[in-house]
Amino acid sequence: FQGVRAAWRSEGAVYAEVALPEEHRVHAAGFGLHPALLDAAMHTIAFHGREEADAELVLPFAYREVALHASGASALRVRVTPSGPNTMTLELADESGAPVASVGSVVSRPVSPEQFGTAATADRMFRVAWEELPIRPDGTTVEPLPVVDAEDVHRLATTPEASLPDALSLDLGGGVGSGTGDGTADVRELTGRALRVVQAWLAEPSLASSRLLVVTRGAVAVREADPVDPAVAAVWGLMGSAQAENPGRILLLDIDQETIPTALLPAMLAGDQRQLAVRDATCFTRHLTRVVEVPEAGPGGVGSGGTVLVTGGTGALGAVVARHLVAVHGVRSLVLASRNGPEAAGAAELEAELVKAGARVRIVACDVSDRGSVARLLDMAPKDVPLSAVVHTAGVLDDGVLTALTPERMDAVFRPKVDGAFHLHELTRDLDLSAFVLFSSAAGTLGNAGQGNYAAANAYLDALAHQRRAQGLPAVSLAWGMWQQAAGTGMTGRLGDADQRRMTRGGVAPLSPAEGMELFDAALRTAESTVLPIKLDLAALRAQAADGPVPPLLHKLAPPARRAARATTDEELVTGRLAGAPPEEQERILLDMVQQEAARVLGHSAAATLDPDVLFTEIGLDSLMVVELRDRLAKRTALRLPPSFVFDHPTLRMLARQLRDELEKADADASPGGARE
Known part of the structure; x- marks a missing residue:
């Protein structure tokens, strides 16, 4: 009860004063209601009729009619009143008495000490679950241009820019039981072909604004009875990494029919889901969920007699x-x-x-x-x-x-x-x-x-x-x-x-x-x-969700946060600071930003310690860090940066100068007639 400062009873209710420790009050403004403050408020429920030595142990189970009236509180006045068996109503106000939050009812349920033995296991065991994605044909169509191999991609890149497609499709064909059956040859053939096509596609600057649809059959089991082909499943693993390295550019689609469901493609491509499956003309998306039904404790499954x-x-x-x-x-x-x-x-x-x-x-x-x-x-x-x-x-x-x-x-x-x-x-x-x-x-x-x-x-x-x-x-x-x-x-x-x-x-x-x-x-x-x-x-994931997107697979565990409307800060988007600044100042602003983001990736506390003219390999940036740095810079500049962007400009100063060129080009393209005013 470290946050509880005082608690008393009066006329059937429990009143309390709770507050964040002094060193944490500075963070309160970043939350609708700081979780530690809410936790302290919840502790006051324990003071309601719990003086009996043999009182039943109960824990909060369900919250109803929750409302947030004000944000950023660092201290609260709390009133807890009973509204039924093991059910309480909470009213939270700030130190002036103005409402902060209310909970219509907190329903608690009895627990036994034995239940705590498996709590950690249950919270660290997950599985993949599928749920229907309610999309329907809207009358529009998208017809991605099919490619079969890397040569197709290279030929496509030489076509006039006006004829370039918005989307390409790689249909890996097959299905369960359609492989050669020659041991693990299938997995090498399928992943090898997918890798060559994606590498060729990413290497073509003229295709940098296009998306890639990768179509499989039998890669995933939406239902327990669905057959799967491990070789095709490996393609999903490979492409999942490709999606992480190239956000928003690749859509994985597993289907149970011969032809691609083109009527659903516009909605699929317009959504934020990256991995979908179609079964019986219904679209499904997958996410992680907890494995909640774990049998009683005790080893099992490995016969000790052999x-x-x-x-x-x-x-x-x-x-x-x-x-x-x-x-x-x-x-x-x-x-x-x-x-x-x-x-x-x-x-x-x-x-x-x-x-x-x-x-x-x-x-x-x-x-x-x-x-x-x-x-x-x-x-x-x-x-x-x-x-x-x-x-x-x-x-x-x-x-x-x-x-x-x-x-x-x-x-x-x-x-x-x-x-x-x-x-x-x-x-x-x-x-x-x-x-x-x-x-x-x-x-x-x-x-x-x-x-x-x-x-x-x-x-x-x-x-x-x-x-x-x-x-x-x-x-x-x-x-x-x-x-x-x-x-x-x-x-x-x-x-x-x-x-x-x-x-x-x-x-x-x-x-x-x-x-x-x-x-x-x-x-x-x-x-x-x-x-x-x-x-x-999950706290780190939710913080990530508040700051930006988390992988769709984790949306159920860390839902995207609803944030109050506010002006975008210079810390988040650098383009506002560049407007009207002379070229020398623009380069300094961009170099500062690049140093800041590189320091965050490296875990350094001081961005200024990074020499802007030293190669990335010498300051400790490896290939994975370079991918993260590119994603951070893309977010700060609102540019779509190709995978090789950071690799092609291997010092911080070179990177800053190239970012300025890219921003100028984007500005010119956005001006009327494509020319800078």
Whole structure:
């Protein structure tokens, strides 16, 4: 009750005075009602008739008739009056007595202490849900110009500007069961073709104002019974990253028919949704929602009576899983496979630790991308303790923006993730497994910028789990968020401070090993084929929503904020400061802005410390930071900047000068007759 200053009862009501701590009052103006102040006001409900030692524990469950009358309060006077069983009415006023907010009723419900044991799990376990998007044909039509390959794009770019289309479409054809069936060749062919087309499209300046429609079939399951093709699903992962790097330019559409529903395209292209599906002529959009029905606590899903295979078993995550299986699930026979096997750093110590805990352990060097090696690996389970479960944690990172990806970089990530999972799936399908667990990544769902190859590989894993479930086989894909790992260990352990800050700004906090294994157990008890165990900082997401757009997938968790109308500040849009300024002053204003935004991306406190004539690589800006810097500059200038904009002007001063040229060009284009007045 740190915000409660005084509380008393009078004539059946509770009155209180609440206030923000002095150091936080300066932030009150940025909120309709500061959340800490509202929290303090809610605490006063506890003073109403709760003096009995055995009073039932209740917590707020539903709010009705909520109204905000004034914003920016730093202190409140509160009146709480009962209006029914476990129901209260709240009236909030400022220190002068003027109304600030009111709540017609706060309905509370009883809770038991046992319910708090799974609260953290329930709030960190998400899944993809689909809902109908109410759009109908409006009589207009849009006919995107179809392109099949990169050569089509290059030919199109040479046509007269007046003939250039507003939209292009890449129809990847196929559908579930239409591939070659040749192992993982389909995923390489489809993602490779999509990558080449998008790279060619982004490289053509004449197409910079166009949009791209990418059409798939069988990439996603809107309904549980929908069949999916993991190879096509990988395209959605790849294109999700492309969308993050090129906001507003790419629309993903999965359909259940041969032809594109052109009658719905105008509304689809005009909306702010980036990923849509059409089923039976109805349009659906997807979003993240909490997994709320997690069975009672206790490990489940991994049979302790057999041998469990953990790929990537000597890596940071594999070792955490191995220890957990032995200590919590009671597994007594483990095969840990990794590229270096017994020669991996810490392998001997891990084996000794697990043996001491009572397990029989075999550490094996194995390239899981090789089918023969995987077949031999599966034969290594002791005959008296046959294989009972598989946990596939193997994976590598090779991050880079979409324009920098190559077939070799795609393949490097696909081999341990995609090939390994496919071989394990095929070679164990006739075994009586209790669990088949795939360690995926939220990147496959959320589409992280700079991780197109990794997102594609993990989207494949998520779809493979769905496909196995449809075939009556056990499977769950865990699309993890960020893990908290020691520097230099594991994949996320190699992230630098700037990378960590970027993810934190994006609303993702790292999971500790203990939290991760709690979610691992919860995921095994769900009926979902794919879950996202991820620690989302919803406060950071809502702050992001108040400042600008959040990914549509997160709109249900962090709805776009309704803000009071106000003048756009110089801090947000720089064009107002440039009007009427001489050229030298314009360049200084733009350079200051570029330095400010680069400092924010780098996490520096002082923009002036950044040398404007030093190359980006020397001040610490990597390719992912460059993408973020471009997006920030586009927002501050209201310009549409191509993906290569920052790369093509690799110092802050060069960038500022080019921004001035672009703004002058945009100003001239907007003037009557296309000429500057």
